[in-house]
C-alpha cells in the first residue's frame with residue numbers, strides 16, 4: 435500500500451518519502467526555515483572576513499566557516515559565491531533521516547575595521563629600529579626584508595622615517611622586532627622608554643640601535 439503525503443497527497447509510489455511526508459514537502463518546509471539573507475562582517479580596509487577565530491583572509495573556507503556560524507544547526511557546503519550572495523548545499527541531520535537542499539542566500543556585508551587595520555590607521559607602533567650606516571642600498575634591503583617578515587606574520591611597519599645617518603623603522607610588534615633581529619644575526623643595542631600604562635602595567639616602547 436503506497437503512503438500518501440498528508441500535505442500534498444503525493445503518493446510514495448511516485449516520490450521519495452521522509453517519514454510520513456513526501457520529500458517535496460519536507461524540503462520546502464526546510465527552505466522556508468532557512469534565512470534568505472545573513473549578515474557577515476568584513477574589514478572595509480583589507481577585505482578580511484570575521485569568523486569564529488577572528489578576522490581571516492577572504493577564502494572560500496573562511497566564508498564557509500563564517501556562514502556556519504550564522505546558520506547554526508546545519509551542515510553547510512559552499513557551492514558558489516559572488517560578491518553579495520552564495521549558493522549553499524545545506525543538510526539537516528535528523529534522528530531518522532537527513533535532508534539536503536540547495537539555497538541561494540543573500541549576504542549583507544557589515545563593514546568594520548579589523549584590529550590590524552585599526553592599529554595601522556592609528557599609527558600604532560611598539561618598537562623602533564634605528565638603522566644607521568652609509569650604504570643606502572643595504573639599508574633599503576634591510577627595510578624590505580623586515581617588512582616582508584612582518585607582513586608574513588600579519589604585523590606591519592607603521593612608517594619609515596629619514597634620520598641623521600640612516601632610517602628609523604617603526605614596527606607594530608616589539609616581540610617580533612626582537613625575534614627578527616636575533617634570527618637574522620643582527621647586532622643591536624636596545625633601550626626602553628616608558629610610554630604608558632595598560633591595565634595597571636607599565637608599557638615600554640623598545641628601540642634597537644642597529645649599525646650596518
Ligand SMILES: [Zn+2]
Pocket residue numbers: 439440441442443444455456457458459460
Ligand atoms: Zn507532500
Ligand SMILES: [Zn+2]
Pocket residue numbers: 477478479480481482547548549550551552
Ligand atoms: Zn583589515
